[in-house]
Amino acid sequence: MKPRSKKPWRFSHFQRRVLKAVIHLIATGYLVALFYLGVNDQLGPDPVDALLNETGIWAIHLLFVTLLLSPLAKRLPSPEPIKFRRMLGIYVFVYAIAHFFTYAFFELQLDWHLLTSELVKRPYIVVGMVALILLMALTVTSLSVLRRKMGKQWQRLHYSIYAILPLALLHFSWSQKTFWQAPIFYWLIGLIIMRGRITRTAAKTVKRLKAYQ
Numbered sequence: 001m002k003p004r005s006k007k008p009w010r011f012s013h014f015q016r017r018v019l020k021a022v023i024h025l026i027a028t029g030y031l032v033a034l035f036y037l038g039v040n041d042q043l044g045p046d047p048v049d050a051l052l053n054e055t056g057i058w059a060i061h062l063l064f065v066t067l068l069l070s071p072l073a074k075r076l077p078s079p080e081p082i083k084f085r086r087m088l089g090i091y092v093f094v095y096a097i098a099h100f101f102t103y104a105f106f107e108l109q110l111d112w113h114l115l116t117s118e119l120v121k122r123p124y125i126v127v128g129m130v131a132l133i134l135l136m137a138l139t140v141t142s143l144s145v146l147r148r149k150m151g152k153q154w155q156r157l158h159y160s161i162y163a164i165l166p167l168a169l170l171h172f173s174w175s176q177k178t179f180w181q182a183p184i185f186y187w188l189i190g191l192i193i194m195r196g197r198i199t200r201t202a203a204k205t206v207k208r209l210k211a212y213q
């Protein structure tokens with residue numbers, strides 16, 4: 001019997017465009033609906049808190065999906081998941097920046113003096129800020145022209161996506177004042193998604209250490 005050729009599976013151009021349009025519709029639609037309901041006082045007793053929670057948690061959900069795309073591409077195998085990586089990565093940033101704006105506009109009311117005391121009182125906000133700055137750097141440099149210009153530096157910078165996940169999870173757990181309940185599940189999901197990369201990095205480190213001996 002002839003061995004079956006392992007041709008990578010692909011979407012047609014049309015299918016890919018439809019799927020991207022659906023993702024845009026859901027991701028933008030949900031954010032617009034959240035702010036519409038929040039501004040019109042229809043998000044429960046504390047709309048600012050609800051907005052903060054929803055934008056923050058969905059930034060993490062989208063980050064999970066973005067990080068799953070590379071292992072998925074290898075597993076299928078197919079180049080298709082990678083074609084959605086940039087788009088979903090940008091939505092992680094959009095939700096995270098919406099989360100920051102909610103905090104700055106609605107909670108702080110743009111009182112920047114208050115921010116200083118907040119940073120001392122709630123240091124997890126500093127962790128969130130570091131994650132947001134890294135996300136911003138990745139989003140800005142996701143432009144093809146910058147990718148070409150930056151060469152090898154681009155790849156190095158984009159590895160910081162693996163630092164953003166633990167930073168975001170630390171910020172989340174700290175804001176909840178516990179690692180138990182919801183945060184522990186998120187850490188577990190994060191570990192499962194990162195398991196391949198963690199084992200590869202550990203193996204490389206062991207190899208390097210052995211080479212030095």
Ligand code: HEM
Pocket residue numbers: 049052053054055056057058059060063096099100103125128129130131132168171172175
């Ligand atoms: C400048 C950056 C950031 C600021 C100022 C900020 C601010 C805050 C604040 C004040 C809370 C507490 C809300 C509460 O008291 O219930 C919070 C919670 C949270 N933040 Fe952030 N954050 C930032 C960045 C991020 C980023 C980058 C992510 C994710 C990628 C994130 C995800 C979350 C999550 C998941 C929560 C918990 C929401 C919940 O209670 O369910 N934050 N953040």
